Amino acid sequence: MSILLDFAQGVLALALAPGLVGLVRWFKARLQNRRGAAPWQPYFELIKLFGKDGVVSNNASWLFRAAPYVVFGSTLAVAFLIPTIFAPQALGGVGDLLAVVYLLLLGTFCLALAGLDPGTAFGGMGASREMTIAAIAEPTLALAIFGLALEAGSTNLGQIVAQTLGNPALAVTPGHLMAFAALFIVTLAETGRLPVDNPATHLELTMVHEAMILEYSGRYLALIEWAAGLKLLIFFALLSNLFVPWGLAVVLTPVSLLVGVAVFIVKLAFLAGVVALLETRVAKLRLFRVPELLSLSFVLALLSVISSFVLR
């Protein structure tokens, strides 16, 4: 029964993902003093893309056509493993936080290869930059996980959530706060948000994620865009539910589940607002300044772990 709920939770995350992307865009539009499209505009975009024909380069191989499915599948698999509405999950024993990180890396790996496949310079450039940023963000992710896992005594997400729910004072320890800040910076880097990457740019030389998907069209593009939205939702879910887990349903009654859904949407909306404000305020960093930003997040994560050691 709870396995079915796990799947339902993942499908709900999938359904909410385009809305989240639309919400961030709507906030940004309003902050630019214009009306902007409705928050549900990305749904129309996906429907349209699924209806369009596809055009494929004749240099591309089977990898180009398979990559969107792998990217989408691996991101969806992660959506089934993280706590969004309730915790702990029945599928919690299948994958822990490290597994989540590596599943996301699987998607990045395939997308980078797909960027190299058609043989364009833009694709190669996007792949190169994406892998650089992913590589430098890995230590921060690992250390942030380390910090959380030390407190909870486990790398399993359900345990981490339960630990914070059990000791509310944990949520404001310096370790947790610094880990949150580090993870927030990594979220911006991994999901391609300002100041690391501008999701709305048209200048190929400034692109990172977009450059890899310039050759995609039709249903392939729809899958990749959806997966990108889902990745954003996953990171927001991790940020909110690992550090501020109140609102997650712990008993599986209809009321608590509905409350869980409502609280989750509120958390997502809040984080969407924060990201929109940040994107309005800052400019994109030069590519070779991004490692400095990621080093800052690494230092924060390291300090958070050291503080757990020192304060144990």
Add this chain to the structure above:
Amino acid sequence: MASIFKKIFKTGLVTEPLTAGDAETVELVHAISEQTRRLLGRSLAIREVDAGSCNGCEIEITALTGPVYDSERFGIHFVASPRHADLLLVTGPVTHNMQVALVKTYEATPDPKLVVAVGDCAKTCGVFRGSYAVAGSVDQFIPVDVFVTGCPPEPNDLLRGILAAVGRLPGKKQAAARGGQA
């Protein structure tokens, strides 16, 4: 830090509603198919192609994504790659040097696709007609669905032309009620 946000909140929304406008500026070449209208009506990706223009039209097109004209409220967004695009917004008389590029851009765009030719140059080569550098008007190289005349056309005319291409051109009655959908 806070000053930018203070300014934002003081300015408020500045988007102007779209009015019906002059009927002659937008010329529909043929009727829009129902399938295209259904598929592209709510979400449209535009790839702009400069086939040799003087950039006067480009400046007007740039205004489209700004707060005053806000094309995004109609579900229109601009994309970098023609593979992502549904509609090509072509400006300028087609010069010899841009002829192949224009055709390749058209070929790279997936079906169903539309073409809106912007400005007098795109329709009749405008002031550059007969120049040694000009190969012809846009419809001599790729099929065009809508012509938006003007030198340069106003952003509102551009919006009307694009919406006409997907069959969403507001009539006079709907204009007032539909002023700036959100």
Add this chain to the structure above:
Amino acid sequence: MSAVLFPLMLAGYAFGALAGLLGGRGSVGRWLVALGAGLGAGAGLGLGAGVIAGGGALVWSSPDLFGFAGGLQLRLDTLGAAFLVLIGVGAIPAAIYGAGYSEAYEDGRTALRRHPRQGAEASGFMLNLFLLSMSLVAMADNIFTFLFMWEAMSLSSYFLVITESSELGTLQAGQWYLGMAHLGFVCVAAGFMLFAGGDWAASFDSLRAGAAALPAALRSIIFLLALAGFGSKAGIVPLHLWLPMAHPVAPSHVSALMSGVLIKLGLYGLLRVSLDLLGGGPAWWGGLVLGLGAVSAVLGILYALMENDLKRLLAYSSVENMGIILMALGAGLIFHSYGLMALAGLSFVAGLYHTLNHAAFKGLLFLGAGAVLHATHTRNMELLGGLIKRMPWTAFFFLVGAAAISALPPLNGFVSEWLVFQALLGGFQIPSSEMALIMPLAVGMLALTSGLAAACFVKAFGITFLAIPRSVPAEQAHEATPAMRAGMGLLALLCLGLGVLPFAVVPLLGRVLAGIGGLPADPVVLTFNLSLQMPAGFGQMSPSLMAVGLVGLLALIPVVLRMLRVNRRLRLSDTWGCGRTGQTPRMEYTATAFAEPLRRVFTQLYRPTKELTIDFHPESKYFVQSIEYRSQITPWFEKVLYRPLLEGIRFAARMVRRLQSGSLHLYLLYISLTLVLLLIVARWL
């Protein structure tokens, strides 16, 4: 059972060696060599598996053979058995592959440049000798046997490395390899000497018994000598220099064996001496190993990223993976010294799992690189490309290897890296705060290498196989022969199997170090139904279920899309190039360009030299005729460590050369002086 398998192993290798000498270079000879090697390796695999699965240790001794040095004594316990299994796992696919690959040597030409070859006919003989000596190293039970087999292993692998001796750089690489192997041998021998107190005939049993009585300082010196000697074989920075030289020039199945099996024997030696014979030691031993492992891992992958030679890239990546394994072993030694036996068991299982996985995926990658070399006659990635359409099977297998080494689920690299992470995370329980604090740093460095490895293998696979061919040989590449494909396919299946069935592998690995060196005799239990579960519930995950889920989703998504009747029309067209008229290979991304952002990020470490020469038109400095840009990265330990060392040796040699003046009169004077000295000494003593 074991009574049959052991002679069968010896017989198999002997048969293969004879076939190598007498069988000729034709197809029959090659397959007989492969048969012999495969039979021997298979028997060894069976033998090792039997011992691990629960049989007792196998003992075999011949005191009369080399009796002056204690005789030939062999004993196969679970630790040696694990490495015997490793040899089998690495050698069988390599042997099958080699039967097809050696065809390049058949007509007297090397795979690379079609020069007449020298020495290739002995390679079948040497291969079997190499495998046999490695197997016997894992079974050695006294000092003499161990050192004898170790030297045989080094020599036979030297001859294998210089098979393509007419190629540029091969002989020099062989010289470096031989030199460093012997340096390592000297360290190991010295360590054993000190351990045994000068008694060459000592057996391991007597060493084990006497270890506790040795003073702590002596034990540490023995450990350091063992670390230096075995570490140089394992490829620890800074003793790894031979690795990126020797692995690329060797024939590809030999490279696979060297990377997959030979360097692991360095680990075997280290484990045997430090854990088994010495019985473990203070925490700083483990800390040193952990630190060296972390540094090797990061530096290895950083230099791999900058390489454009495919096989050198893989060689540096081997340095990286050995670093990861050493991190696990170091953590195990630390936990062992604090008595945290459950965590020590976990760390050793993680290290051994990664050893096995590395043999599988690195072997696969080297075999794939060999197929590319065989087809295009070049290792330079800047000249390759587009091979995925011309060599589809090779490309697929290489992709599996690349994904496995980047630790992507559901393949094997992910499982062992997860285990190593869990082992390091257990460091929280170490009582000493200083020791405990190196664990987070180790976790950070492990994660960094993991990310960089993914970037490196996107480059290796993407530039070599994807996009358009960058040269004529790449355009004319052909698919690998069936034998080569079979070898690669076996290893790819192994990668998948080790990734999806860890619940079957981990219990077996848990038995390997049970009862050795003070570890509890009960095997380590880390599984729970279909998942892996850490001690004290610290982490749980199931790669098997994840694989099922992923495959299920990948199958489900197209079905759902078809049900929703999405548009499935596809049209082929030119690559979008912003409207340019054609596409040439010069417009693609290059390997150097791919790694350039990381080169900039780590520029303080790499310290690349840059030379820029701009030629202007003689009549105007606004017109540039040519621009030449050269950039080179020399590993800094080469500059700081090896060059001064080589300079010192040359200086000493020059000094000594003064003695050799060539004058007969001076030599006669030397002789008479020596005679007089000896007479005086004999008279007075």
